[in-house]
Amino acid sequence: MIPAICCRDMAKVSQICHKARLRTGTAQSSTSAWEAQLDDVNYCSYNGIEGRLLKMDVRERLALLSRSAVYDDLTAPGCEPVDDGRGLFAPAGDDRPIDTRVLPCVSHLATPDGQRRAILKVLQTSACENDCRYCAFRAGRDTRRTHLTPDEMARSFDLMVRAGLVEGLFLSSGVMGVNRTMDEMLATVELVRNKYGFHGYVHLKLLPGAEAAHVEAAVRLADRVSANLEGATPEHLAQLAPKKQTEALLAPLRTAAQMRRRLMESGEIPSRRDRGSQGGPETTGPTRRWGNAWLGLSTQFVVGPAGESDRELLSTVQGLYNELHLSRTYYSAFSPVARTPLEGEPRTSPLREHRLYQADWLLRFYHFSAGELLFDPAGQLRTDVDPKAAWVIAHPERFPIEANRAPLAQLLRIPGIGPHSAAAIIEARRVAPLRETGDLRRLGARADQAAPYVLLDGKRPPYQPPLPLSISST
Numbered sequence: 025m026i027p028a029i030c031c032r033d034m035a036k037v038s039q040i041c042h043k044a045r046l047r048t049g050t051a052q053s054s055t056s057a058w059e060a061q062l063d064d065v066n067y068c069s070y071n072g073i074e075g076r077l078l079k080m081d082v083r084e085r086l087a088l089l090s091r092s093a094v095y096d097d098l099t100a101p102g103c104e105p106v107d108d109g110r111g112l113f114a115p116a117g118d119d120r121p122i123d124t125r126v127l128p129c130v131s132h133l134a135t136p137d138g139q140r141r142a143i144l145k146v147l148q149t150s151a152c153e154n155d156c157r158y159c160a161f162r163a164g165r166d167t168r169r170t171h172l173t174p175d176e177m178a179r180s181f182d183l184m185v186r187a188g189l190v191e192g193l194f195l196s197s198g199v200m201g202v203n204r205t206m207d208e209m210l211a212t213v214e215l216v217r218n219k220y221g222f223h224g225y226v227h228l229k230l231l232p233g234a235e236a237a238h239v240e241a242a243v244r245l246a247d248r249v250s251a252n253l254e255g256a257t258p259e260h261l262a263q264l265a266p267k268k269q270t271e272a273l274l275a276p277l278r279t280a281a282q283m284r285r286r287l288m289e290s291g292e293i294p295s296r297r298d299r300g301s302q303g304g305p306e307t308t309g310p311t312r313r314w315g316n317a318w319l320g321l322s323t324q325f326v327v328g329p330a331g332e333s334d335r336e337l338l339s340t341v342q343g344l345y346n347e348l349h350l351s352r353t354y355y356s357a358f359s360p361v362a363r364t365p366l367e368g369e370p371r372t373s374p375l376r377e378h379r380l381y382q383a384d385w386l387l388r389f390y391h392f393s394a395g396e397l398l399f400d401p402a403g404q405l406r407t408d409v410d411p412k413a414a415w416v417i418a419h420p421e422r423f424p425i426e427a428n429r430a431p432l433a434q435l436l437r438i439p440g441i442g443p444h445s446a447a448a449i450i451e452a453r454r455v456a457p458l459r460e461t462g463d464l465r466r467l468g469a470r471a472d473q474a475a476p477y478v479l480l481d482g483k484r485p486p487y488q489p490p491l492p493l494s495i496s497s498t
């Protein structure tokens with residue numbers, strides 16, 4: 025049930041954002057009242073937050089906040105925290121000046137069509153009242169913190185767009201009061217859209233417990249909204265983030281999903297095509313091709329330190345795909361951060377993260393369910409082969425499959441055949457039956473991989489088993 029919403033059009037969204045700017049002082053002055061407040065109250069400790077709000081110019085703060093955002097694992101790695109000799113999260117006592125040659129960190133979004141788009145991935149503030157046990161910005165950790173006002177952030181982003189450095193924005197934040205911080209983030213995006221006229225890709229993070237009016241404004245302003253669920257179950261979340269509750273994290277996503285459905289049904293959300301030529305990175309990707317709205321929802325999990333199994337994680341994700349029609353899920357392999365409660369925990373293997381992404385791909389595009397995937401007795405995916413290969417090995421009775429008659433879901437079980445080639449096969453066989461592996465190859469399949477598992481017009485195609493590596497390499 026969506027709570028009654030008073031703002032149903034962009035003018036009212038602007039009203040919310042304008043009020044937000046007034047509340048935070050940014051409509052009247054480029055000096056943020058919030059920053060001043062933080063500086064006064066938070067200099068040493070505010071709600072247990074340690075560290076200083078740094079006095080830096082906008083360029084330096086943008087550099088620090090964008091580097092800080094690498095911890096939000098929503099893009100292909102385009103930049104790592106740079107060891108500039110001072111340590112990115114150097115203790116508050118480190119007073120050496122920031123290198124003014126430091127540029128804001130540009131990240132790269134891997135799009136479904138295989139391209140990489142440069143985006144500014146940045147935090148509104150790196151101050152936070154929460155105490156997530158894995159996080160560099162948790163309250164109580166001595167670290168360098170800073171903040172940009174909506175005016176500063178939006179103007180900086182506009183300059184970067186005009187300079188051709190980025191073509192999208194991902195905006196997240198630490199939490200300094202949920203409403204206040206959401207106000208600031210929305211005010212930033214509203215300026216980006218309406219003052220600077222940017223119609224390209226914007227991804228906006230919804231903070232835990234964000235109220236419905238904030239969610240609606242976010243849905244109207246951004247191409248993608250997301251909320252990090254962090255733990256596979258409430259028990260796992262409790263180990264990672266004692267102040268967070270699964271229901272509070274889920275609520276904004278549920279509200280966004282309901283609003284998206286309602287706005288689409290009423291025609292209030294325009295199609296991507298209607299939004300102009302500056303389509304976001306996903307304009308041509310599966311978001312549209314697979315029948316979802318242009319507005320994408322996503323979430324993220326921290327993988328490893330809470331001891332969840334892959335089965336638990338993927339079962340939860342399957343439930344989210346079914347209920348909320350998320351565009352995608354991000355799996356963030358845990359990496360310990362110094363001076364946090366989890367600093368002694370082992371780093372999660374990148375291979376585990378990779379296998380989770382492969383399994384997730386099967387859930388979204390290959391008509392698999394989490395219950396069909398192969399897990400070991402501990403509930404983990406095999407690491408020696410990818411999840412589709414593991415399923416094929418466990419189900420020899422399902423092959424060979426006649427490529428001229430199999431429905432889409434069955435074609436997708438064949439090694440070497442993916443969503444694009446399966447669709448092409450279905451189109452081509454309407455015209456003439458496929459008879460040779462060359463037909464499969466022409467349609468984009470990896471014919472050598474598929475050959476042992478298909479029938480073509482009732483016949484097994486010739487198949488040359490690969491030579492053992494030791495022989496073929498000589």
Ligand code: SF4
Pocket residue numbers: 152153154155156159160161162163197198199265
């Ligand atoms: S809410 Fe948690 S994860 Fe996010 S910045 Fe604050 S401490 Fe870090």
